[in-house]
Amino acid sequence: xxxxxxxxxxxxxxxxxxxxxxxxxxxxxxxxxxxxxxxxxxxxxxxxxxxxxxxxxxxxxxxxxxxxxxxxxxxxxxxxxxxxxxxxxxxxxxxxxxxxxxxxxxxxxxxxxxxxxxxxxxxxxxxxxxxxxxxxxxxxxxxxxxxxxxxxxxxxxxxxxxxxxxxxxxxxxxxxxxxxxxxxxxxxxxxxxxxxxxxxxxxxxxxxxxxxxxxxxxxxxxxxxxxxxxxxxxxxxxxxxxxxxxxxxxxxxxxxxxxxxxxxxxxxxxxxxxxxxxxxxxxxxxxxxxxxxxxxxxxxxxxxxxxxxxxxxxxxxxxxxxxxxxxxxxxxxxxxxxxxxxxxxxxxxxxxxxxxxxxxxxxxxxxxxxxxxxxxxxxxxxxxxxxxxxxxxxxxxxxxxxxxxxxxxxxxxxxxxxxxxxxxxxxxx
Amino acid sequence: xxxxxxxxxxxxxxxxxxxxxxxxxxxxxxxxxxxxxxxxxxxxxxxxxxxxxxxxxxxxx
Numbered sequence: 001x002x003x004x005x006x007x008x009x010x011x012x013x014x015x016x017x018x019x020x021x022x023x024x025x026x027x028x029x030x031x032x033x034x035x036x037x038x039x040x041x042x043x044x045x046x047x048x049x050x051x052x053x054x055x056x057x058x059x060x061x062x063x064x065x066x067x068x069x070x071x072x073x074x075x076x077x078x079x080x081x082x083x084x085x086x087x088x089x090x091x092x093x094x095x096x097x098x099x100x101x102x103x104x105x106x107x108x109x110x111x112x113x114x115x116x117x118x119x120x121x122x123x124x125x126x127x128x129x130x131x132x133x134x135x136x137x138x139x140x141x142x143x144x145x146x147x148x149x150x151x152x153x154x155x156x157x158x159x160x161x162x163x164x165x166x167x168x169x170x171x172x173x174x175x176x177x178x179x180x181x182x183x184x185x186x187x188x189x190x191x192x193x194x195x196x197x198x199x200x201x202x203x204x205x206x207x208x209x210x211x212x213x214x215x216x217x218x219x220x221x222x223x224x225x226x227x228x229x230x231x232x233x234x235x236x237x238x239x240x241x242x243x244x245x246x247x248x249x250x251x252x253x254x255x256x257x258x259x260x261x262x263x264x265x266x267x268x269x270x271x272x273x274x275x276x277x278x279x280x281x282x283x284x285x286x287x288x289x290x291x292x293x294x295x296x297x298x299x300x301x302x303x304x305x306x307x308x309x310x311x312x313x314x315x316x317x318x319x320x321x322x323x324x325x326x327x328x329x330x331x332x333x334x335x336x337x338x339x340x341x342x343x344x345x346x347x348x349x350x351x352x353x354x355x356x357x358x359x360x361x362x363x364x365x366x367x368x369x370x371x372x373x374x375x376x377x378x379x380x381x382x383x384x385x386x387x388x389x390x391x392x393x394x395x396x397x398x399x400x401x402x403x404x405x406x407x408x409x410x411x412x413x414x415x416x417x418x419x420x421x422x423x424x425x426x427x428x429x
Numbered sequence: 430x431x432x433x434x435x436x437x438x439x440x441x442x443x444x445x446x447x448x449x450x451x452x453x454x455x456x457x458x459x460x461x462x463x464x465x466x467x468x469x470x471x472x473x474x475x476x477x478x479x480x481x482x483x484x485x486x487x488x489x490x
Contacts (some may be wrong), residue, residue, distance in 0.1 A: 231431075234431050234432065235431075235432055235435060238431070238432050238435060238436070239435075242435075242436075242439040242443075245439075245443065246443060246446075249443060249446075249447055250450075253447075253450050253451075276473065276474040277474075278473040278474050278476075279473050280469065280470050280473045289451075290452055290453065291451075291452070291453035292453030292454070292455055293453075311462070311465070311476065313465050313469065318463070318464045318465040318466065318467065319461065319462070319463055319464075319465070320461070320462040320463075320465045321459045321460075321461055321462075322459065322460040322461070322462055323457060323458065323459045323460065348457050349453075349455040349456075349457055350455065350457060350459055351452075351453055351454050351455035351457060351459060352452050352453050352454060352455075353453065359470065361469060361473050361476060363473070382453065384450065385450065385453075385455060387456065388446040388449045388450055388454070389446055389450070391446070392442050392443060392445075392446040395442055396439055396442065399432075399435050399438065400435075
């Protein structure tokens with residue numbers, strides 16, 4: 001239920017400009033928009049309580065008298081004030097719009113660099129804990145302390161249900177639980193609590209049917225909801241499911257891979273014996289679809305090396321897969337203790353070999369003075385190689401890691417503006 | 430589904446690695462040579478592989 005408030009027309013006793021009082025029974029002070037005199041609204045003669053000079057006239061983004069629908073009720077903008085805090089020598093100012101509905105009372109809209117909050121005063125007093133970092137608890141929900149500052153009123157316009165003065169100072173403690181913010185304002189005479197909820201500027205513009213678009217929000221505001229809230233947990237949960245899926249597919253390949261041994265033979269090589277080192281094996285069949293072939297080399301090398309030139313050659317087509325493998329194994333004991341390097345065994349997987357009849361050309365090499373090497377060659381067809389699945393697993397971690405990074409960066413920006421700047425309190429997730 | 434792009438990315442990734450696994454792809458650097466003469470079987474020394482000219486590493490501490 002809503003109805004337009006009664007409007008009372010008066011004139012400023014200082015400059016004679018017309019004054020409009022919209023919440024007449026509630027208004028204690030009214031500010032002349034022409035001469036910036038703060039007048040006693042309860043005095044029939046509108047006694048001048050204060051005159052202030054402003055370096056520049058500030059035009060409220062929501063003009064006085066503008067009506068809009070918030071939370072289902074029509075409110076009218078009747079007052080406007082600018083409040084300023086000084087942190088490390090730098091002044092930060094925000095705007096507060098006083099809204100009035102004759103049946104619902106007052107509420108506020110605050111604006112700082114394009115960030116809006118819908119604020120209403122609280123009738124109950126939150127419980128404050130100052131053990132460690134202060135917290136405030138309201139209806140079982142814990143708000144974390146964000147900032148304590150001395151806020152000074154630096155500009156006023158319109159009417160107010162309290163004795164407003166430019167220069168009024170209050171100690172403001174802000175506690176956040178995005179998208180809400182609890183604020184405790186303490187003056188010499190009273191303490192007030194209010195609860196704010198973050199509003200996107202576009203929502204304010206729509207509520208008051210303002211022309212154009214709202215000023216863009218700059219930076220991250222104290223109680224601005226994180227666009228990543230909930231998303232981080234969700235994306236990591238999904239990541240876990242996808243990793244399980246990758247694991248299951250990898251297991252299926254492991255189970256169903258042929259892993260058929262197609263060749264096994266033991267040889268010896270004496271580098272000093274002279275003659276041609278290269279030889280070819282007996283032909284063997286590679287069956288099935290296009291798949292890999294794994295060659296395993298088992299040697300008895302010790303403090304020695306060997307190099308093998310291999311060519312897996314298709315008997316019918318003459319197509320060869322050329323590759324080389326080095327096997328070296330060194331070990332010993334020195335002042336650092338025992339050490340070893342390399343190993344006497346090696347594996348190589350030849351990719352995408354079509355089925356057919358093949359043989360292997362082998363050409364071992366060693367130092368001319370090396371002793372005889374015994375070695376065994378084993379060829380297996382369709383051997384599962386989990387390397388790609390490991391890579392897939394790692395690549396699956398990139399999107400959630402990126403979302404987490406963005407979320408942490410967002411929270412870092414939020415808390416950088418707090419009394420705990422630099423030491424991010426972490427994600428709200 | 431809250432993360433359709435992530436799901437799509439994951440399914441494409443899984444499809445690729447499954448295809449790679451099915452076709453037996455490998456990280457091994459292999460030089461494919463066409464038309465190896467059949468005489469290699471009788472005279473293996475007549476064929477010199479591409480990898481035969483690579484420098485050797487001699488290990489040891």
